[in-house]
Amino acid sequence: MSVLVYIEINKGEVKKASLEAAVYGAKLAQQLGVNCNAIAIAEQAPSGLENCGISKVYHIQDTNAFDPMRHASAVEAAATTSGASTIIISNSYAGKSIAPRVAVRMQAGISSGVVALPVSVNPIVVKKGVFSGKAFAHVELTKSINVLALTPNSIEIESIPGEAAVESISPELSASPSYAITDTQVQSGSIPLTEAELVVSAGRGMKGPENWGMIEELATVLKAATACSKPVSDMEWRPHSEHVGQTGITIKPNLYIAIGISGAIQHLAGVSSSKVIAVINKDPEAPFFKAADYGIVGDAFEVVPKLIEAAKNLS
Amino acid sequence: MNILVCISVVPDTTTKITFTDNNSQFNREGVQFIINPYDELALTRALEITEKSGGEVTVIHVGGVENEPSIRKALAIGAHKAIRINKNPNDAQEAASEIANYAKDKGYDMILTGRESIDYNSGQVCGLLGAMLSLPSINVVMGLDVVDGQAVLTRDIDGGRETISCGLPLVASAQKDLVEPRIPNMRGIMAARTKPLEVLEPTGESNFSAHQSYDLPEPKSAVKMISPDNAGELIRLLREEAKII
Ligand SMILES: Cc1cc2nc3c(=O)[nH]c(=O)nc-3n(C[C@H](O)[C@H](O)[C@H](O)COP(=O)(O)OP(=O)(O)OC[C@H]3O[C@@H](n4cnc5c(N)ncnc54)[C@H](O)[C@@H]3O)c2cc1C
Numbered sequence: 001m002s003v004l005v006y007i008e009i010n011k012g013e014v015k016k017a018s019l020e021a022a023v024y025g026a027k028l029a030q031q032l033g034v035n036c037n038a039i040a041i042a043e044q045a046p047s048g049l050e051n052c053g054i055s056k057v058y059h060i061q062d063t064n065a066f067d068p069m070r071h072a073s074a075v076e077a078a079a080t081t082s083g084a085s086t087i088i089i090s091n092s093y094a095g096k097s098i099a100p101r102v103a104v105r106m107q108a109g110i111s112s113g114v115v116a117l118p119v120s121v122n123p124i125v126v127k128k129g130v131f132s133g134k135a136f137a138h139v140e141l142t143k144s145i146n147v148l149a150l151t152p153n154s155i156e157i158e159s160i161p162g163e164a165a166v167e168s169i170s171p172e173l174s175a176s177p178s179y180a181i182t183d184t185q186v187q188s189g190s191i192p193l194t195e196a197e198l199v200v201s202a203g204r205g206m207k208g209p210e211n212w213g214m215i216e217e218l219a220t221v222l223k224a225a226t227a228c229s230k231p232v233s234d235m236e237w238r239p240h241s242e243h244v245g246q247t248g249i250t251i252k253p254n255l256y257i258a259i260g261i262s263g264a265i266q267h268l269a270g271v272s273s274s275k276v277i278a279v280i281n282k283d284p285e286a287p288f289f290k291a292a293d294y295g296i297v298g299d300a301f302e303v304v305p306k307l308i309e310a311a312k313n314l315s
Numbered sequence: 316m317n318i319l320v321c322i323s324v325v326p327d328t329t330t331k332i333t334f335t336d337n338n339s340q341f342n343r344e345g346v347q348f349i350i351n352p353y354d355e356l357a358l359t360r361a362l363e364i365t366e367k368s369g370g371e372v373t374v375i376h377v378g379g380v381e382n383e384p385s386i387r388k389a390l391a392i393g394a395h396k397a398i399r400i401n402k403n404p405n406d407a408q409e410a411a412s413e414i415a416n417y418a419k420d421k422g423y424d425m426i427l428t429g430r431e432s433i434d435y436n437s438g439q440v441c442g443l444l445g446a447m448l449s450l451p452s453i454n455v456v457m458g459l460d461v462v463d464g465q466a467v468l469t470r471d472i473d474g475g476r477e478t479i480s481c482g483l484p485l486v487a488s489a490q491k492d493l494v495e496p497r498i499p500n501m502r503g504i505m506a507a508r509t510k511p512l513e514v515l516e517p518t519g520e521s522n523f524s525a526h527q528s529y530d531l532p533e534p535k536s537a538v539k540m541i542s543p544d545n546a547g548e549l550i551r552l553l554r555e556e557a558k559i560i
């Protein structure tokens with residue numbers, strides 16, 4: 001028995017969500033009294049996994065573009081080699097597309113959207129988000145092998161001794177038939193919203209796309225990502241990738257600053273798990289204040305410049 | 316082109332979520348149930364594709380008879396026929412196992428799902444079906460076309476977007492922006508009454524998981540208000556009190 005963590009690599013570096021998965025896996029392995037290993041599928045063996053509690057890193061040298069079928073077969077191979085009974089995968093876009101395939105290949109159970117370490121390990125009971133952030137469920141997994149897909153930003157990264165010794169393996173991999181990535185657009189410079197610890201978000205209260213300069217500036221000085229409400233992306237004031245909420249993306253940053261957003265239930269569904277919420281709205285009755293830790297009743301066009309000023313003065 | 320669209324039935328997005336029986340059961344009382352919003356997008360796109368290339372759209376739902384009004388709505392939107400597998404699935408794996416058993420020898424060119432079901436938010440059925448049926452699965456797509464028998468799909472990746480070309484058959488899950496969902500019209504509603512809705516008994520696997528209990532998020536402590544004239548104070552509190560910047 002052991003734990004296996006799927007590691008995602010971007011430009012040679014281990015993604016933050018995968019470091020979280022590694023720490024989660026290592027802590028779970030401690031609870032179970034077993035080893036935690038990792039699998040990385042990349043051109044080069046990853047560095048930066050030392051002190052994440054990982055014993056062994058299985059490396060499959062592969063230069064092919066990401067293909068869910070291929071990566072799922074690679075994870076299966078590493079899980080079989082290492083005798084894994086629990087497989088930890090981040091609930092990132094890539095992770096989501098392989099976790100269920102791994103579960104079927106391993107005849108395993110699966111729970112996704114996991115937000116905390118299991119309260120019990122025999123049988124394994126996990127806590128996961130349900131009803132779009134409006135509740136949590138405690139789910140008992142009944143199979144002997146299980147896949148846990150971990151919500152990003154659910155666990156603190158901390159240092160745990162672990163050698164992370166690299167072992168190359170070259171199993172036969174499956175591939176999706178006639179599958180090719182024909183174009184990739186990367187948002188350069190900006191912080192990906194799903195990984196961001198700080199998020200500055202704005203809504204229809206900003207009146208028009210021409211007023212987003214101050215939102216971007218506040219985000220830049222705070223080193224935050226930007227997000228928006230649904231109508232804002234529907235009107236194409238902002239790119240669709242920024243839309244958070246029930247029908248947009250769900251985020252769980254340490255700080256969510258909502259500017260000129262009313263706080264409709266569908267919006268809150270995507271952001272209510274944020275650790276701290278600060279709301280700026282000119283309407284004292286705006287429902288968002290009920291979900292907020294800090295609030296300012298005021299005009300965004302006056303308040304935001306003051307926030308930028310104050311943030312610049314932080315050293 | 317024959318397309319199977321998987322439909323889950325979920326509480327309306329404005330529902331206040333509560334539980335009964337010592338937090339072990341979702342309280343269905345007074346809750347309005349709807350077709351999962353992402354599944355309406357999948358259905359609409361499937362209809363557009365078959366309108367262009369010919370073929371049929373079948374919707375499938377794994378659930379109880381109480382969900383038939385939502386299945387009829389899918390028929391009113393334009394699906395040609397519907398299947399209901401008579402089982403209330405405990406999790407995504409149970410639902411997928413029923414759908415895979417039904418679909419395996421039907422030769423669909425495409426199976427579409429929603430990105431996630433907004434009640435259990437598992438986001439797994441697309442990948443589960445792909446693996447169970449040994450088909451490629453492409454998650455969270457906001458663009459789907461068929462060109463010369465190949466599918467062209469766009470999807471979000473972490474920090475960007477990619478375009479994929481993939482042979483048929485395949486499984487894909489729909490994300491917003493794929494299409495504007497269609498609203499059923501009077502003719503569709505009338506036609507739906509006589510379209511076939513076949514009910515089948517379950518044949519799939521069970522016992523992957525058991526729900527034990529639910530929690531609601533911790534109630535927020537009272538909001539701390541800051542005067543707009545002294546707005547910079549917020550930044551100080553975020554650093555010194557909340558210690559997050
Ligand atoms: C099925 C369904 C799914 C949905 N999914 C989502 C979703 O995923 N995400 C989402 O965001 N919405 C979603 N919605 C829409 C949601 O119900 C709200 O309509 C939407 O969130 C409102 O966006 P908003 O707060 O930006 O705009 P508004 O509701 O128009 O609010 C604007 C706010 O700005 C304030 N304001 C105005 N001027 C100023 C100023 N100068 N300074 C400060 N404050 C100001 C106003 O007081 C008001 O509170 C969904 C709706 C449905 C039916």
Ligand SMILES: Nc1ncnc2c1ncn2[C@@H]1O[C@H](COP(=O)(O)O)[C@@H](O)[C@H]1O
Pocket residue numbers: 320321322323324351353354375376377378404407410427428429430431432433435436437438439440441
């Ligand atoms: N009971 C069900 N019957 C039919 N399709 C379902 C069912 N549950 C989930 N699905 C499909 O799978 C998608 C993702 O659901 P989930 O993996 O449960 O989040 C949904 O959007 C539906 O398309």
